Amino acid sequence: MSPEAIIQDSNSNSEERSSDIEPFKLTLYRHGLRLEREKTSTLQVNVGLLCNQRCKHCHLSAGPTRRENMDQETAEQVISYAERCSFGVVDITGGAPELNPYLPYLVEKLSSLTAKVMVRSNLTALNDGARDHLIELFREHGVVVVASFPSFNEAQLDSQRGEGVFNDSITALKRLNTLGYGRDGSELELDLISNPTGAFLPPSQSQTEKRFRQVLRERLGVEFTNLFSFANVPLGRFRTWLKQTGNLDSYMQRLTSKFNPCAMEGVMCRSLVSVSWDGYLYDCDFNLARGLGMGGKRIHISDMAGPPEPGTTIAVADHCYTCTAGAGFT
Amino acid sequence: METYYKPEDLPKFEEIGKEAQELATKFFDYYGAVFSEGELTEREKSLIALAVAHTIQCPYCIDAFTRSCLEKGSNVAEMTEAVHVVTAIRGGASLVHGIQMRNIAEKLSM
Numbered sequence: 001m002s003p004e005a006i007i008q009d010s011n012s013n014s015e016e017r018s019s020d021i022e023p024f025k026l027t028l029y030r031h032g033l034r035l036e037r038e039k040t041s042t043l044q045v046n047v048g049l050l051c052n053q054r055c056k057h058c059h060l061s062a063g064p065t066r067r068e069n070m071d072q073e074t075a076e077q078v079i080s081y082a083e084r085c086s087f088g089v090v091d092i093t094g095g096a097p098e099l100n101p102y103l104p105y106l107v108e109k110l111s112s113l114t115a116k117v118m119v120r121s122n123l124t125a126l127n128d129g130a131r132d133h134l135i136e137l138f139r140e141h142g143v144v145v146v147a148s149f150p151s152f153n154e155a156q157l158d159s160q161r162g163e164g165v166f167n168d169s170i171t172a173l174k175r176l177n178t179l180g181y182g183r184d185g186s187e188l189e190l191d192l193i194s195n196p197t198g199a200f201l202p203p204s205q206s207q208t209e210k211r212f213r214q215v216l217r218e219r220l221g222v223e224f225t226n227l228f229s230f231a232n233v234p235l236g237r238f239r240t241w242l243k244q245t246g247n248l249d250s251y252m253q254r255l256t257s258k259f260n261p262c263a264m265e266g267v268m269c270r271s272l273v274s275v276s277w278d279g280y281l282y283d284c285d286f287n288l289a290r291g292l293g294m295g296g297k298r299i300h301i302s303d304m305a306g307p308p309e310p311g312t313t314i315a316v317a318d319h320c321y322t323c324t325a326g327a328g329f330t
Numbered sequence: 331m332e333t334y335y336k337p338e339d340l341p342k343f344e345e346i347g348k349e350a351q352e353l354a355t356k357f358f359d360y361y362g363a364v365f366s367e368g369e370l371t372e373r374e375k376s377l378i379a380l381a382v383a384h385t386i387q388c389p390y391c392i393d394a395f396t397r398s399c400l401e402k403g404s405n406v407a408e409m410t411e412a413v414h415v416v417t418a419i420r421g422g423a424s425l426v427h428g429i430q431m432r433n434i435a436e437k438l439s440m
Contacts, residue, residue, distance in 0.1 A: 153405035196400070203403035207371065211403060 096125035127172035
């Protein structure tokens with residue numbers, strides 16, 4: 001495809017594009033890069049968009065009024081697919097996965113099929129008083145809890161995730177620590193995810209982890225295993241916020257200016273396949289949010305005999321700049 | 331409205347090298363070295379820069395180092411405290427000259 005055709009294709013296929021930035025496809029072309037799959041080792045399962053929070057940075061616009069939630073039939077199809085593929089990791093996400101009634105079933109079945117099962121939690125849904133059985137189930141199956149915790153500053157965290165979320169999150173983290181999660185020497189892994197609380201890029205992951213560990217331990221008595229810092233993806237509610245605050249163009253320019261060709265090696269879409277609440281496949285959760293099917297096609301999990309083949313082209317759009325900015329997005 | 335300070339001028343900073351490239355290169359190399367990790371972290375250096383930016387009241391520096399502080403992991407509470415630190419020093423510097431005033435007044439007064 002010529003550069004002119006790439007620009008035309010990007011303009012016609014894209015969400016309302018931010019002005020003044022080069023289409024991601026054209027950047028790849030200019031650097032002589034192709035984004036293709038390697039061996040797919042991770043199955044990401046998005047069980048739905050229902051969430052008890054309405055975070056400003058959510059690329060899926062998840063929230064309490066969303067009705068998209070995985071049903072039993074799709075859950076069965078996911079389990080059957082995991083049986084056919086022998087994934088190394090299953091990563092369950094949402095919305096708030098805790099609000100899907102089939103989460104316990106998925107965790108039980110997938111734990112017996114996969115070495116590592118992760119559940120992404122906003123912490124408040126896990127520790128709302130109605131889901132003690134889930135915490136016990138996670139512990140029993142050695143599920144890795146991946147918790148959103150962007151800042152140890154209460155005002156900053158609450159401004160992104162909602163009033164009172166900071167204190168509720170600390171309560172939940174302490175409870176997980178009491179049960180053995182995140183403790184030194186414990187096999188129960190508790191990882192934190194820190195997203196910037198605004199239209200700026202994240203700090204160095206290693207420095208942030210060091211600082212969070214010190215502050216959370218000394219000020220709040222909280223322990224964790226690893227911290228991952230990710231940039232916010234300009235989709236969904238975060239994109240709306242960027243537009244409303246006049247930050248969209250400068251944020252996109254910031255992402256594009258930080259394009260790092262070396263980060264392409266480690267992007268998650270090369271080794272991950274994401275399945276949505278209704279069973280359709282995507283190259284990642286961001287393409288899911290954008291409605292950009294796996295390899296640009298609409299493929300249902302029940303139609304897949306095995307994992308996507310290595311060498312398959314990955315669908316891209318301008319939000320992919322998020323994963324190639326600086327050190328990248330793993 | 332016309333203004334002497336334009337946000338779009340900030341990314342043009344390197345154009346200052348157009349008529350004196352050698353000096354500009356030396357300056358930007360030095361600038362980059364100063365802000366890289368040393369005995370102080372990049373985050374700490376950005377906080378110092380933000381505080382100084384308020385003392386010299388440079389809108390470009392305030393813009394650049396507010397973003398830099400956030401991207402290095404500082405929060406607004408820490409940044410606000412940093413601004414208070416330089417404010418205290420700046421205010422204190424004025425106030426301590428009051429001793430000079432008192433000395434002179436004492437000498438001139440009966």
